[in-house]
Amino acid sequence: MREDEILKNLYKFFKPNERIIVGPGDDCAVLSEMVNKNLIITTDAFIENIHFKGDLLSFYEIGYKSANAVLSDIAAMGGKPLAIVISLNVNQKAINRIEEIYKGISEVCDKFCVSIIGGNIEKYDRLELHITAIGEVKREGYILRSNAKPGDIIAITGDLGRARGYFIAYERNLISGVKWWVNDMREKFSKPNARIEEMNKILNNIKVNACIDISDGLGIDGYRMAISSEVQIIIYANKIPIRDSVKYLAKKLEIKEWFIAVESGEEYELLLSIPREEAEKIEKLNLPLTIIGEVIEDKPGIYIVDGDLKVDISKRGYDAFAI
Amino acid sequence: MREDEILKNLYKFFKPNERIIVGPGDDCAVLSEMVNKNLIITTDAFIENIHFKGDLLSFYEIGYKSANAVLSDIAAMGGKPLAIVISLNVNQKAINRIEEIYKGISEVCDKFCVSIIGGNIEKYDRLELHITAIGEVKREGYILRSNAKPGDIIAITGDLGRARGYFIAYERNLISGVKWWVNDMREKFSKPNARIEEMNKILNNIKVNACIDISDGLGIDGYRMAISSEVQIIIYANKIPIRDSVKYLAKKLEIKEWFIAVESGEEYELLLSIPREEAEKIEKLNLPLTIIGEVIEDKPGIYIVDGDLKVDISKRGYDAFAI
Numbered sequence: 043m044r045e046d047e048i049l050k051n052l053y054k055f056f057k058p059n060e061r062i063i064v065g066p067g068d069d070c071a072v073l074s075e076m077v078n079k080n081l082i083i084t085t086d087a088f089i090e091n092i093h094f095k096g097d098l099l100s101f102y103e104i105g106y107k108s109a110n111a112v113l114s115d116i117a118a119m120g121g122k123p124l125a126i127v128i129s130l131n132v133n134q135k136a137i138n139r140i141e142e143i144y145k146g147i148s149e150v151c152d153k154f155c156v157s158i159i160g161g162n163i164e165k166y167d168r169l170e171l172h173i174t175a176i177g178e179v180k181r182e183g184y185i186l187r188s189n190a191k192p193g194d195i196i197a198i199t200g201d202l203g204r205a206r207g208y209f210i211a212y213e214r215n216l217i218s219g220v221k222w223w224v225n226d227m228r229e230k231f232s233k234p235n236a237r238i239e240e241m242n243k244i245l246n247n248i249k250v251n252a253c254i255d256i257s258d259g260l261g262i263d264g265y266r267m268a269i270s271s272e273v274q275i276i277i278y279a280n281k282i283p284i285r286d287s288v289k290y291l292a293k294k295l296e297i298k299e300w301f302i303a304v305e306s307g308e309e310y311e312l313l314l315s316i317p318r319e320e321a322e323k324i325e326k327l328n329l330p331l332t333i334i335g336e337v338i339e340d341k342p343g344i345y346i347v348d349g350d351l352k353v354d355i356s357k358r359g360y361d362a363f364a365i
Numbered sequence: 366m367r368e369d370e371i372l373k374n375l376y377k378f379f380k381p382n383e384r385i386i387v388g389p390g391d392d393c394a395v396l397s398e399m400v401n402k403n404l405i406i407t408t409d410a411f412i413e414n415i416h417f418k419g420d421l422l423s424f425y426e427i428g429y430k431s432a433n434a435v436l437s438d439i440a441a442m443g444g445k446p447l448a449i450v451i452s453l454n455v456n457q458k459a460i461n462r463i464e465e466i467y468k469g470i471s472e473v474c475d476k477f478c479v480s481i482i483g484g485n486i487e488k489y490d491r492l493e494l495h496i497t498a499i500g501e502v503k504r505e506g507y508i509l510r511s512n513a514k515p516g517d518i519i520a521i522t523g524d525l526g527r528a529r530g531y532f533i534a535y536e537r538n539l540i541s542g543v544k545w546w547v548n549d550m551r552e553k554f555s556k557p558n559a560r561i562e563e564m565n566k567i568l569n570n571i572k573v574n575a576c577i578d579i580s581d582g583l584g585i586d587g588y589r590m591a592i593s594s595e596v597q598i599i600i601y602a603n604k605i606p607i608r609d610s611v612k613y614l615a616k617k618l619e620i621k622e623w624f625i626a627v628e629s630g631e632e633y634e635l636l637l638s639i640p641r642e643e644a645e646k647i648e649k650l651n652l653p654l655t656i657i658g659e660v661i662e663d664k665p666g667i668y669i670v671d672g673d674l675k676v677d678i679s680k681r682g683y684d685a686f687a688i
Contacts (some may be wrong), residue, residue, distance in 0.1 A: 045684050074403055174406075313408040
């Protein structure tokens with residue numbers, strides 16, 4: 043089979059919309075101009091044995107998870123995603139399963155009205171997806187990670203810990219058999235959801251000073267917000283939304299629940315820094331959004347407060363280059 | 366070292382310009398709106414031992430070549446490049462040479478006023494660059510590959526054959542020592558140049574019906590133009606611009622010069638289909654642009670005419686998935 047035939051076979055996953063003038067198949071895709079909007083762009087990589095293991099995720103789930111991961115960056119910026127391009131490396135095992143990967147990606151794209159406008163495929167010894175997403179924000183509507191202010195409250199969407207919890211359970215050989223707590227963790231691990239719609243609702247109702255998505259862990263990502271904003275972030279351990287499944291695992295392992303929650307990457311929840319006066323509006327939003335901490339004027343960093351303990355969590359999470 | 370520190374160290378290669386509102390360092394980069402323009406997007410991969418060998422190119426050259434390769438797609442569309450994002454995988458050998466790679470990319474970006482607005486880095490066992498480029502075209506100004514018309518003439522920028530010629534010389538152990546013909550071929554192989562400026566001048570002066578860039582070879586890329594346009598393309602062997610270095614190699618190997626020229630990928634020359642009535646304007650452009658063939662109404666495909674021979678060249682070139 044020729045590369046062109048493989049790519050052409052994937053065009054069925056391209057859904058045209060009014061913004062796409064030229065879809066996949068030419069040297070570039072063409073998108074129509076935007077009025078009163080700014081363009082936002084992000085790129086991310088998903089590599090076998092680094093970001094996922096083939097025996098833990100189906101090809102469909104690899105596509106589904108990867109697409110949500112990259113769109114999560116668009117959500118964190120306060121944007122609306124428009125289109126993605128995919129640079130795919132496939133190994134012998136994946137070469138006949140490309141459509142399953144694309145089905146996973148495509149399901150996510152359809153949900154958010156995103157078009158797959160281009161791609162590149164190479165034969166390689168490992169499965170890799172490098173996805174670039176293009177979105178738009180209202181002219182002054184983008185939310186930076188670097189604008190958290192002393193006095194803000196810190197909130198998080200959804201819950202934390204299940205993505206990491208599932209991987210821990212896998213590493214400790216605890217996942218076999220039907221177990222409610224394993225299934226609950228696997229749901230988040232295999233099918234996370236970018237908080238595009240939630241962020242849209244938040245921004246339509248309350249002022250947000252800063253935002254970042256949790257892809258490497260509350261510790262590392264919160265630290266990124268803290269140092270770029272030159273503030274100190276305090277998280278209250280007992281406020282973090284942690285589900286029973288993660289609590290169950292923590293008990294089993296005899297560790298604190300928040301150990302799992304703060305180092306859990308691939309959650310794709312949004313960490314928000316919000317002016318304190320907006321706090322009471324949060325409950326009225328009817329969203330899974332929880333106040334978990336606050337921003338203070340002190341040495342930049344991120345700490346968790348657990349009773350009398352105050353612990354630096356700036357290195358808790360996933361760092362590709364950590365020694 | 367932390368991933369964030371590695372990335373931050375690369376921000377020096379980011380050159381701000383009026384269109385870039387937020388550069389690298391946040392979840393997304395932000396570009397300002399465009400008036401009367403359309404946006405064009407393309408993605409491409411450059412993988413060690415597939416697209417390049419570490420012993421044939423320096424890290425600087427790998428960056429330089431990769432950047433030109435992706436910007437060549439912008440040129441082929443008739444566009445002006447604005448920005449790129451880079452998803453980089455580095456192995457142990459490359460981890461301390463990332464700056465050299467970025468220096469090569471950056472030199473190309475500076476030349477075309479392109480900003481490096483974002484990136485991602487992973488530690489991996491092989492060096493890989495996945496680059497996505499964003500550009501703009503005038504509202505109706507984009508040039509498709511699929512619009513070649515019977516009666517058009519076919520033209521090519523620059524010369525063909527040196528990129529492949531150098532690789533053949535390498536495979537046959539001919540490259541050692543100082544040889545004028547090896548050096549001439551290596552120049553194109555290691556530092557190809559995207560024809561952004563040339564295409565701009567062409568479009569300001571003559572009508573172009575279709576365009577594609579030569580990344581996989583005149584055979585394969587010309588075939589792409591032919592089948593998407595539903596026309597037959599005829600190339601005249603004696604018209605192809607081939608430099609003395611390639612002629613010398615062909616003679617040495619006792620093969621026809623055009624064998625090398627038509628299968629030479631990574632040339633990043635532009636193949637143009639131009640209305641015949643524009644032909645006489647081409648010379649006045651004072652550009653390296655040569656008429657090498659024509660478009661006829663016949664079974665879609667691409668053929669080369671060499672004296673009495675008419676040879677199908679649709680499979681000549683590089684196909685990642687060819688068996």
